[in-house]
Amino acid sequence: MEANPDRQRPERADLTRRIVDLVDDDTILVSGIGNATFDLRALAGDRPLNFYMLGSMGQAISIGFGLAIAQPDRSVVVMEGEGSVLLNLSALATIGMVAPPNLTLVIWDNEQWQITGGQALSTATTCDLSAVARGCGIENGATPTTVAEFEQAVRFAVDAPGPHTIVTKIAPTPGMTPQRDDPVSIKLNFMHALGIQPD
């Protein structure tokens, strides 16, 4: 079955740009495989504290979790698609249990596997990811439906102790420019920006 979500919803690229504008330079941004990474890279590729995941579908929220543990004085914001979160739902249970206060999960929900042809996902009909996260113990959950509500949710999440989820229904707009940076360069640039010497 193909998904047919509302095209009037906010667009991922617009909301991604607003995250970049709202957070300070010390905030770590992590983007998941596919469109989340394509949009962040296209809009803010020169931002040093961006980490782009290229494969390992589902792992972006766990990468953000590890970063939140290792960098407790920084805010960590993960941008990830709903299909990827559904693939790694167990991580929500772990994050809820450990509850790193500096972690925010922004979940883009266009109700489909967009990049593989728009196959409908359970969030189009039955699955409420915000309720799942709350059920896992991540009690701060926003479900903004407008750009203004989204900006308000991001401001709250980076200021107030978390963890937080922001589950946002978005329009099925394709991702921006696909990128295939060298993964070792992504790692080295990111660690350099944090002032950490890799092995």
Next chain:
Amino acid sequence: MVSTSQRTWQESIVDALKANDIHLVCHVSDSVLAPIVRNLESDPEFNVVTLTREEEGVGTLTGAYLGGVRGALLLQSSGFGNILNALGSLAIPYQIPFPILLSARGGFLEHNVVQVAWGKAVPETVESLGMQYFSMAREDEVPFVARQGIHHAFVSRRPTVIGIETQLSGGKRGS
């Protein structure tokens, strides 16, 4: 090689983690690993995270390493099957080092036929990914192999598996 220490092999593994500056340990349930995990949980040098599923550990340890904290993943053979894509498309291509301490199943002392096929395939799968599998089958080799096997992950800039064989651990008890 003969150990000069009176430490148990489980304590030697903890020593090896400390010697390699490991501070975050992610694990999924295993009866062989349980005493090691209890030891780590009572030690303020370690932050111990109980995962829900093993694959999360690859992402979590990647994030921790990027943020300047070295970690280790403790799991059973079967759990190693749950992390393969994350190894192949995250930890290996991004050159993220961490040791995987693996409680082996399926060989000597095994009592459950369903553990056999994957247990045999684990070392071959590790090798096929271009990673090292270091085996610990005797107590006297644990201090050296654990310490150097963990160190090898950081030298080779990729995950490295240190196998706790059933000859050493006594295997999983029960029916």
